[in-house]
Amino acid sequence: MTVANLTSPAFDLVKLTRPNILSLEPYRCARDDYKVGILLDANENAYGPSIYSGNVSSADSNAIIASDIIAGLHRYPDPHQEDVKQLLCNLRNAPTKDDPSVAPLTPDNLYVGVGSDECVDTIIRCFAAPGREKMLTCPPTYGMYAVAAQVNDVEVVTVNLDLETPGFPVRVDAIMDTLTNDPSIHLVYLCSPGNPTASLVDPASLKKILEHPTWxxxxxxxxxxxxxxxxxxxxxxxxxxxxxxxxxxxxxxxxGMAGIRLGVTFGSPSVARILNNVKAPYNISSLTSELGLKALSPAGVALMNKNIAAILVQRQRLLDELPMIPGVGNFIGGNDSNFLLVQILDKPDGVPSSAIALKLYTTLAEEKGVVIRFRGKEPGCPGALRITIGTEQEVTVLLEKVKETLAAIYNA
Known part of the structure; x- marks a missing residue:
């Protein structure tokens, strides 16, 4: 299938990539060549993992019952993770499978990392030279972008989201102007749905940035x-x-697999190849890979969709019931994620107050056993709390404790 390439005519991967990265000869590990047979090439322990494999009493805290997941832990993991990548492609190809204008994703389009944080860091290391080149972010946004930039000595240029418009849309014209005037900016990080805004980036705005004529x-x-x-x-x-x-x-x-740390980056094969050249040879563990395969299986995806449906019911419940509590103000973000961004007022019929929001946040965490996130210091977020959608029981407790605590704060 041939799909038209819509990339900006100014895009030049060779000029964009740091020269030392472009010339990098990636480390070639033992599993790049052979994966089966009598494997005597990687200095592994042929006797297997030091985990007891027999039947043990549950009272024996020093033993772990063997399973298919741990059976091969004495071997290095697959450095390419082709099976995991293919299932990820299947997942994202599904909505476009009948659209002839979209080419199917393949494992060549993928880089997988130890959580999204490794993906963020690897991208910066490849395409932004320390002390010389920059990246652009749009606050309020995920804080790790700036942390990773600082670690890599890359300056961050900020163009705030539209703080006056509901949903915090991207200020696409301001971004375009900034990129036109500063060619040292090599990366733009956008969060969709945003964190903490819970709003999707408008595809038309993204398309305009991608087709910037000179950047x-x-x-x-x-x-x-x-x-x-x-x-x-x-x-x-x-x-x-x-x-x-x-x-x-x-x-x-x-x-729901935060503990296995599996992040994914989709890109063109040429860009994905550069990211894969830079990664550690065995960055994804066998345990992560096996659990990822189970999560991405048809049964795993079906369970994910079932859980999402339950979360969306509770999200709507919070949208309906949280504003009924005196002192809870407006939802100021979108409704496209598993959290909501809501303002807390200085009095039941007052104005947004970060002081009261912070008091509610700390009291809930320290006295009521309910932990949410204070976001009142973010641009455009006065008095804001970010609330993750929990189970039906957790949402019930949250609503009770917020009402109880706000009443106590106002009556103090």
């Missing part, structure tokens, strides 16, 4: 929460059309 850089769209958005919202298939687009995802959120 040579890469747009990174972080879709960590995309499965809580309407079906078909993911822009991962766009990487088959735009060489200057990377789309990050994760198994931490919708799949």
């Amino acid at each position: 040579n850089g890469i747009v990174v769209v972080d879709e960590a929460y995309i499965d809580f958005s309407p079906t078909g919202s993911s822009l991962a298939p766009w990487v088959t059309k735009y060489d200057n687009l990377l789309v990050m995802q994760t198994l931490s959120k919708a799949f």
Whole structure:
């Protein structure tokens, strides 16, 4: 299938990539060549993992019952993770399988990392030279972008989201002007749905940035929460059309697999190849890989969708019931994620107050056993709390404790 390439004519991967990265000869590990047979090439322990494999009493705290997941732990994991990548492609190809204008994603479009945080760091290391080149972010947004930039000595240029418009849309014209005037900016990080805004980036705005006539850089769209958005919202298939687009995802959120640390980056084969050249040879553990395969199996995806449906019911419940509590103000973000951003007022019929929101946050955590996130210091978020959608029982407790605590604060 031939799909038109819509990448900006200014995009030049060779000029964009750091020279030392471009000339890098990637480390070739033992499993690059052979994966089966009598494996005497990687200095592994042929006797297997030091985990007891017999039947043991549950009272024996020093023993772990063997399973198919731990049977091969004495061997290094697959450095390429082709099986995991294919299942990720299947997941994101499904909504576009009948669209002839979209080429199917293949494992060549993928880089997988130890959580999205490794993906963020690897992208910066490849395409932004320390002390010389920059990246652009749009606050309020995920804080790790700036942390990773600082670690890599890369300056962050900020163009705030539209803080006056509900949903915090991207200020696309301001971004375009900034990129025009500063060619040292090599990366743009956008969060969709945003964290903490819970709003999707408008595809038309993203398209305009990707087709910037003079800017040579890469747009990174972080879709960590995309499965809580309407079906078909993911822009991962766009990487088959735009060489200057990377789309990050994760198994931490919708799949409920935060503990295994599996992050995903979709890109054109040429860009994905550079990211894979830089990664550690065995960055994804065998345990992570096996659990990822189970989560991405048809049964795992079906369970994910069932859990998402339950979360969406509770999300609507919070949208309906939280504003009924005196002192709870407006929802100021979108409704496209598994959390909501809501303002707390200085009095039941007052104005947003970060002081009261902070008091509510700390009291809930320290006295009521309910932990949410204070976001009142973020641009455009006075008095804001970010509340993750929990189970039906957890939401019931949350509503009770918020009402009880706010009443106590106002009557103090």
